Amino acid sequence: MDLEHARAVAVEAAEAAGALLLDGTRGPLGVRPKGGAGDVVTDLDLASERLLVDRLLTAYPSHAVIAEESGLFGASGGEWTWLVDPLDGTNNVSIGLPAYVVGLALCRSGRPLLGVVHDPVTARTWSAIRGCGALAPSGARLTASYRPSPHGPLLAWTQGYAVSRKDARAGTLRSALELSARRLLQLWAPLLQWAMLARGDIDGIVGYRAEAIDLPAGALLAQEAGIEIRALDGGPFDERIDGAADDRSFVAAHPKALPGLLALVG
Template identity: 80%
Template sequence: MDLDHARAVAVDAARAAGALLLAGTGGAGGTVQVRSKGGSGDVVTDLDLASEKLLLERILTAFPSHAVIAEESGLLGASGGEWTWLVDPLDGTNNVAIGLPAYVVGLALCRAGRPMLGVVHDPVTGQTWSAIRGCGAVTASGVRLAAPYRPSPHGPLLAWTQGYTVSRDDATVRALKTALELGARRVLQLWAPLLSWAMLARGDIDGMVGYRAEAVDLPAGALIAREAGVEIRALDGGPFEEGIDGTADDRSFVAAHPHALPALLALIR
């Protein structure tokens, strides 16, 4: 498998989907059609579906033997194969629904459940970030990402994400959020976790905490951040793998620069 070729295909597909999304959210004569999805307050738009259609066509044309797990369409192809793509056509749908320009397109390619390639594209700024496992994370122009360590006496700037199935009265969520609010300078809840991962990889924020994160949008961002030098651990400080296997509980994590991670783990404990 030529992962450099796969990255080129994924980057081109993500940019094409991003152009579609940008045109659809630009107010050029139309409104975004929004409807509820599930019973947890999540929504889906016509742009999610159009972007996913484009991405699926690009990916399956280039790699017809690969399986795909897409946000809206679910599994396409046989499960359990060697290569599986994860497709998040619009990470930040709730933002788009209220007119907030904070959303990205995300793609990951996994081998036996383990992400080997991640791509995140921001249509609003035109920026694209990608990573191949073991080869580092880069911008579209090839500049290497390296998450900096910048301790602040006022506490870290953090991002929070949680899965849609997490209930409002979840005791663990309440305890984690209380600890973060007390110990952090700011806690961002962007409704677009892939964008948060990119911000962490760039050094815009100091850390990220996730609770039962969604499976489709976790691997691409986590791989990019890890390849930029970010360390990711389970909530108890144990090992964490950003794969597609396991349960929702396996997708709870703490991520930060290695020098900042001990203090962040201590904070949530």
């Protein structure tokens, strides 16, 4: 498997989907409820997803594809699986907030090896191949920075759709972070937060029962830029896509910032 070629295919597909989304957000949106927790889906999600799935299956007809809205294409349990998040930040788009991205990940036997995140608004694309580093939009290597502040860290929070407002653990974690952080962001676009962490715009992310579809691309991008990811108890983080939701709770930060962040959630 030529991962550099796969990256080129994924980047081209993500940027084509991004152009579709950018054009679509300039007009009326078809927005409707999704599930019972107040989430929404738009016509743009579906159009972007069709484009991405078609591009990936045309290039790799033997691969499986798991798309956020449509589910599985091809057989499950194969060696190669693509994860497609056609519009990460749908709730933002639905209220006119221009904060959204397209995310793609390629996994081998459940382990992410390639990640691509494209921001249509700024026309920037970040990508990573496991063991080969992360690339900034310029093509230069992306390296996470460590700039501690006396006013506390700038953190982001993400949680899965299934987490209810009555979840005591989620409430406790958020309260601890809000008390100690300089700011606590929740952008409704986890992949955008991962790109911000990889760039050094924020100091860390805490995730609670995160979604499997948008986690691998962003997490791999951040890891290859030098970010470390741990489970909430400080143990190893299980990055495989077939893990349980509880296994997708994590703390991510620069290695020098990680001990302090783990202390906040411990």
